[in-house]
Amino acid sequence: xxxxxxxxxxxxxxxxxxxxxxxxxxxxxxxxxxxxxxxxxxxxxxxxxxxxxxxxxxxxxxxxxxxxxxxxxxxxxxxxxxxxxxxxxxxxxxxxxxxxxxxxxxxxxxxxxxxxxxxxxxxxxxxxxxxxxxxxxxxxxxxxxxxxxxxxxxxxxxxxxxxxxxxxxxxxxxxxxxxxxxxxxxxxxxxxxxxxxxxxxxxxxxxxxxxxxxxxxxxxxxxxxx
Amino acid sequence: xxxxxxxxxxxxxxxxxxxxxxxxxxxxxxxxxxxxxxxxxxxxxxxxxxxxxxxxxxxxxxxxxxxxxxxxxxxxxxxxxxxxxxxxxxxxxxxxxxxxxxxxxxxxxxxxxxxxxxxxxxxxxxxxxxxxxxxxxxxx
Amino acid sequence: xxxxxxxxxxxxxxxxxxxxxxxxxxxxxxxxxxxxxxxxxxxxxxxxxxxxxxxxxxxxxxxxxxxxxxxxxxxxxxxxxxxxxxxxxxxxxxxxxxxxxxxxxxxxxxxxxxxxxxxxxxxxxxxxxxxxxxxxxxxxxxxxxxxxxxxxxxxxxxxxxxxxxxxxxxxxxxxxxxxxxxxxxxxxxxxxxxxxxxxxxxxxxxxxxxxxxxxxxxxxxxxxxxxxxxxxxxxxxxxxxxxxxxxxxxxxxxxxxxxxxxxxxxxxxxxxxxxxxxxxxxxxxxxxxxxxxxxxxxxxxxxxx
Numbered sequence: 063x064x065x066x067x068x069x070x071x072x073x074x075x076x077x078x079x080x081x082x083x084x085x086x087x088x089x090x091x092x093x094x095x096x097x098x099x100x101x102x103x104x105x106x107x108x109x110x111x112x113x114x115x116x117x118x119x120x121x122x123x124x125x126x127x128x129x130x131x132x133x134x135x136x137x138x139x140x141x142x143x144x145x146x147x148x149x150x151x152x153x154x155x156x157x158x159x160x161x162x163x164x165x166x167x168x169x170x171x172x173x174x175x176x177x178x179x180x181x182x183x184x185x186x187x188x189x190x191x192x193x194x195x196x197x198x199x200x201x202x203x204x205x206x207x208x209x210x211x212x213x214x215x216x217x218x219x220x221x222x223x224x225x226x227x228x229x230x231x232x233x234x235x236x237x238x239x240x241x242x243x244x245x246x247x248x249x250x251x252x253x254x255x256x257x258x259x260x261x262x263x264x265x266x267x268x269x270x271x272x273x274x275x276x277x278x279x280x281x282x283x284x285x286x287x288x
Numbered sequence: 289x290x291x292x293x294x295x296x297x298x299x300x301x302x303x304x305x306x307x308x309x310x311x312x313x314x315x316x317x318x319x320x321x322x323x324x325x326x327x328x329x330x331x332x333x334x335x336x337x338x339x340x341x342x343x344x345x346x347x348x349x350x351x352x353x354x355x356x357x358x359x360x361x362x363x364x365x366x367x368x369x370x371x372x373x374x375x376x377x378x379x380x381x382x383x384x385x386x387x388x389x390x391x392x393x394x395x396x397x398x399x400x401x402x403x404x405x406x407x408x409x410x411x412x413x414x415x416x417x418x419x420x421x422x423x424x425x426x427x428x
Numbered sequence: 429x430x431x432x433x434x435x436x437x438x439x440x441x442x443x444x445x446x447x448x449x450x451x452x453x454x455x456x457x458x459x460x461x462x463x464x465x466x467x468x469x470x471x472x473x474x475x476x477x478x479x480x481x482x483x484x485x486x487x488x489x490x491x492x493x494x495x496x497x498x499x500x501x502x503x504x505x506x507x508x509x510x511x512x513x514x515x516x517x518x519x520x521x522x523x524x525x526x527x528x529x530x531x532x533x534x535x536x537x538x539x540x541x542x543x544x545x546x547x548x549x550x551x552x553x554x555x556x557x558x559x560x561x562x563x564x565x566x567x568x569x570x571x572x573x574x575x576x577x578x579x580x581x582x583x584x585x586x587x588x589x590x591x592x593x594x595x596x597x598x599x600x601x602x603x604x605x606x607x608x609x610x611x612x613x614x615x616x617x618x619x620x621x622x623x624x625x626x627x628x629x630x631x632x633x634x635x636x637x638x639x640x641x642x643x644x645x646x647x648x649x650x651x652x653x654x655x656x657x658x659x660x661x662x663x664x665x666x667x668x669x670x671x672x673x674x675x676x677x678x679x680x681x682x683x684x685x686x687x688x689x690x691x692x693x694x695x696x697x698x699x700x701x702x703x704x705x706x707x708x709x710x711x712x713x714x715x716x717x718x719x720x721x722x723x724x725x726x727x728x729x730x731x732x733x
Contacts (some may be wrong), residue, residue: 073385101341106381109343113424114385121426155598216510216536218555220606222599223536224591224618225665232665233539245596257599260606263514263572 064092064156065190066099066176068107074250075114077173078122081149086111086175087141088128091154096190098176099154100163102130107154107175115214138187144171152287181212181247198268198275202262206247208254213240290320297416298325300345300352302408304334306363307399308355314402335367342378342392348427351391351416358396370397389425390415399403422428433530434502435474436585437733438706439614439643444699445506445706446727448472448646448718449618452487452498461492464715465499470730471722472709474531476616479506483543490524496520503529503544508537513553514562514572516690521566525582533587533616534559557610560586566612585668586611590644591618592629601632608642615642616708619649620694621660622668632704639703646698648709650717654678688717688724695725 078084086108094100094228097287108124110143115122125148129137132155132194145151150171180192184276202209213215213235225232229242231233249252266272303309309330313323323367327349331337334356346354356368357364379389397406438445446466453460468475477489478531493503505524507517522530536556540548554562562572569581573661580673591602604615626646631637634718651657654677661669673690680686691709696705709725711718722728 071381075385102338105340106343109340109347109426110385111346112426113343113387113422116426117386117423155524215541216550216555217552218509218536220555220557220603222594222603223556223595224589224594225539226594226596227665228595230665233541235665239595242596245599252726254599258602258606260557260561263554263562266553285405 063095066086066093066156066180067179068098068103068154068176069174071110071114074107074166074173074175075111078111078115078150081122081279083123083125083148085125085127085141085144085148085151087132087151087153087155088126089132089153090128090130091155091158091159093126093154093156093176096184097275099156103126103154104151107152111152132156133162135162135166136164142157142167145233153171176224197264197266197267199265199273201235201261201264205244206251206253208240208244208247210240210244213238213243221266292420293302295417295421296323297342297349297350297413298358299323299326299409299413299416300329300349301355301361302325302329302331302334302337302341302345303355303358304357305330305332305356305365308331308395308405309398311355311401311405313336314400315405316402318402320335320406322403323413326409326413333362333367334371335362335364337371337374339374339378339381342374343381345420346382346387346391346424348425350419350422350425351393351412353393353395353408354413356396356406357396358398361398370396371375387422388419388421391422432583433474433585434733435504435531437472438614439585441731441733443689443731444727445643445645445720446472446730447476447477447706447708448715449712450475450492450620450715451478451712452480452489453490454484454486456487458487458491458495461474461487461495464497465496465501467716468718469499469501471719471728473730474502474504476504476708476710477504477533479508479537480511480543481506481684482538483510483540483545483548485544490520490527490529493524493529497528502531504533506535506561507531508535508560509552509554509556510537511542512549513551516552517559518562518566518571520609521563521582521584525584525620530583531566531585531587532563533589534563535589538605541595543571547595551597552617556588557606560588560607562608579657587614587616588612589618590615592620592626593618593622594669598632599627600629601636601638603634604642605636605638608638612642614645614705616645618660619647619710620698621651621657621673622648622670623694623697624670625668634703639705644703645706645708646694646701646704648691648694648698648707648721650685650711650714650721651677652684652714653687656682670698674679688721691721691724695721699726704725717726 068099072262086104088104108126112124152173152175153163154175160174181194182190197211219287226239231239337354354371356371375394378392382389382428397404477492479489492504496503534556545574567584569577590604660667
């Protein structure tokens with residue numbers, strides 16, 4: 063899941079300072095699950111914004127709406143009539159949703175209401191951790207299902223480095239050393255000897271380093287190309 | 289002290305149906321009275337309260353509170369603990385936008401405490417009178 | 429092609445090897461490097477030049493290496509994966525080689541969080557073991573992409589680090605083995621402040637015959653104060669300091685003298701340890717004591733090879 067965190071209220075108030083009527087737009091996908099930009103967060107932020115502006119004596123009309131997914135154009139189509147009447151949109155979707163929203167409404171200012179943090183997992187109520195970096199060429203087969211790219215502070219492929227102690231990473235004592243996890247898991251599975259082999263240098267061209275990525279599956283494409 | 293001596297705060301009281309709500313009924317049966325501009329909303333448990341309800345309440349009122357069962361005495365075990373946490377979360381939001389955090393609170397009582405109910409409401413009402421109108425009120 | 433550096437010749441001669449370390453300054457003042465070079469000349473075979481150590485911006489290791497060459501010392505260029513991708517790393521190696529530098533030590537590099545630019549983006553295109561592989565390929569005439577060089581390949585003597593004090597303990601030996609497999613010729617260990625653990629690690633190293641495949645230089649750091657020892661024990665990840673050592677320092681009347689004495693005793697012990705090819709002396713901010721340590725530990729004068 064994509065993990066996001068709401069931006070500080072002052073930053074958002076700054077974005078909206080010149081507007082009188084905004085649409086606070088939530089998303090029913092990842093940001094709902096990670097409690098950053100779902101219907102409830104839209105409601106809370108809506109109240110916060112309205113009250114803050116009321117207090118300043120410059121009322122802000124807040125329209126609140128949460129759609130199924132902001133990363134799909136078809137759901138954005140459904141709110142065109144609402145968007146028409148507002149000065150700007152404050153999107154609480156992840157970076158993808160915010161951009162899709164901006165693309166769907168080219169004549170409308172779209173402000174980001176969250177910081178998109180990482181691809182991760184919910185470990186506990188209020189606790190999320192990174193798990194994947196979308197490097198484009200998965201190596202989990204070699205690393206016992208634990209990703210060194212996303213979870214090792216140095217993304218090394220032949221760890222653990224000399225800073226691993228008591229299973230923790232030198233960069234942050236609260237972070238598990240990914241390579242200690244990999245080592246221990248493979249040991250449990252009786253596969254630790256596989257780590258004696260050197261993992262070759264990675265082809266980063268499948269990652270962001272190859273430029274913005276695009277996936278085309280011709281088998282799925284329709285005649286119209288849309 | 290509020291500049292306006294005639295200021296009558298509007299207050300939204302969320303009440304757990306196992307304590308606050310029954311205490312209100314008890315107060316009524318005793319013929320006790322409390323300020324007029326107090327809206328009572330019944331919840332199945334104080335744990336049902338959420339930041340969003342407090343915030344929506346504050347859009348149209350001067351103060352809001354949750355009446356919960358005595359500590360360690362929640363029918364659903366942790367409802368009142370969660371309620372206290374949500375009060376703190378709401379207070380943090382208010383602080384962020386420069387609104388007095390005392391405008392939201394949690395109070396504990398039992399079903400048979402009609403007098404206590406009135407005392408809590410009256411004290412909170414007086415406190416809101418002292419604070420003056422909620423500067424962030426949206427629906428006036 | 430191997431380098432035929434003095435360090436390599438010493439390693440192959442069977443003599444006990446001594447390397448030192450010079451940290452370049454946080455300025456462009458090459459005279460500071462020159463000053464240390466003059467002070468340390470002749471006491472070690474080769475001197476490591478740290479590469480933006482602890483992720484603090486410093487005069488480049490290759491530039492400092494050039495100053496050492498001018499002063500007649502042999503540099504050992506440290507190169508970290510934190511700041512360079514495979515393109516920059518290979519380019520730097522070609523450059524260093526063109527300037528006459530032959531020893532290169534490959535490291536992952538301290539995370540930038542610990543340095544003075546914690547908001548920097550790191551690189552880590554390759555890790556230290558992969559970097560060793562790349563350098564080994566280069567000295568055989570190939571770039572990392574497999575392309576053959578059209579000209580003379582660089583002559584390199586490739587080093588790596590090993591940390592017997594990090595975890596998981598047994599795997600530290602496997603990691604050294606991987607570095608040897610990748611092509612490393614020598615290894616310098618993290619500074620030894622817990623000799624017992626180091627000996628246990630060496631037992632495992634010998635059991636796998638690794639000491640016959642890679643020259644192991646034990647890391648020596650003289651400790652200046654009890655506070656420093658305690659700090660390293662408690663706060664530096666991948667560092668172990670034995671209680672005995674701390675106790676000895678605490679009881680000492682002259683802590684600095686005792687620190688030096690411990691370092692000297694450690695060298696004596698390493699000299700006798702099977703599989704140890706030499707020592708790497710890291711007298712951090714105490715470089716002026718290197719001659720005394722070498723002299724008292726019977727490491728002077730250095731043999732000619």
